[in-house]
Amino acid sequence: MTKGDKMILDEQQLLLRLKKHDQEAFTVIYNTYAKKLFRYAVKIIKSSEIAEDTVHDVFVKLWNDAPSLNIESSIQPYLYKVTRNHLLNLITREGVQDRFINEIVSTTKDFTQNTEDTLVYRETLEKTMQAIDKLPAQRKLIFEMRRNNGMSHSQIARELNIADSTVNNQLVKALKYIKNHLLANGAIGVLLTALLLLKN
Incomplete structure (x- = not known):
């Protein structure tokens, strides 16, 4: 098994645990991606405050939607997409x-x-x-x-x-x-x- 295959397997296991609202799995995902999402959001919105709020909202959504999540590949593209869509919705609000x-x-x-x-x-x-x-x-x-x-x-x-x-x-x-x-x-x-x- 390659390193890449192991990472995918580990992610799949995390996602299965997350679906059951496993707090430890959620914490691992948060610690892995929160800073990356923050940097990604800041690059788009140029505001640390809005970026922080966005990351918080994205992970709240992740937790709330966990039982119905259907992520077939890596979780990172999913989180980036949710972040981008969240910012798009924010910017269009007055x-x-x-x-x-x-x-x-x-x-x-x-x-x-x-x-x-x-x-x-x-x-x-x-x-x-x-x-x-x-x-x-x-x-x-x-x-x-x-x-x-x-x-x-x-x-x-x-x-x-x-x-x-x-x-x-x-x-x-x-x-x-x-x-x-x-x-x-x-x-x-x-x-x-x-x-x-x-x-x-």
């Missing part, structure tokens, strides 16, 4: 789109043409920076004071001699404009396409 865009926005201040970045992500960052450049002067100033200098709403308000509520309103409008700009220019669509085409 709330997570906002979280994703906030993540993009927070990254733009450190943006460089790093060849290690994916083409899709760099394109999204570039479109984000274009949107920021098109903001009205005061809104752009408030946005950059918050983003680049890490100033609080009250600090910005004191600096510009305006109300805290005005600062908050301008920041909300800035993020909404950036989001709409990304959607209108296909940045989110490009990301979704890349996600759909991403190979295991």
Whole structure:
């Protein structure tokens, strides 16, 4: 028996035990694949927070669906597929789109043409920076004071001699404009396409 055959046999045994809700088998699978799935999710979504939530949800689903699982080969492709589909569903939801865009926005201040970045992500960052450049002067100033200098709403308000509520309103409008700009220019669509085409 080759090493590969033994690994497949071991996985099949783990899956049979998992079907019976064997906690030890689940723990072995979790310890083997959790970090890999996290790195895979981060590569797609560029957010550690969303990636962590995704890995948690994927393993909850694995446990809940265990009795009816029908995995004929290796468990890794199955887990990667579930992770990819989960992220696809997340990105298409309004709330997570906002979280994703906030993540993009927070990254733009450190943006460089790093060849290690994916083409899709760099394109999204570039479109984000274009949107920021098109903001009205005061809104752009408030946005950059918050983003680049890490100033609080009250600090910005004191600096510009305006109300805290005005600062908050301008920041909300800035993020909404950036989001709409990304959607209108296909940045989110490009990301979704890349996600759909991403190979295991």
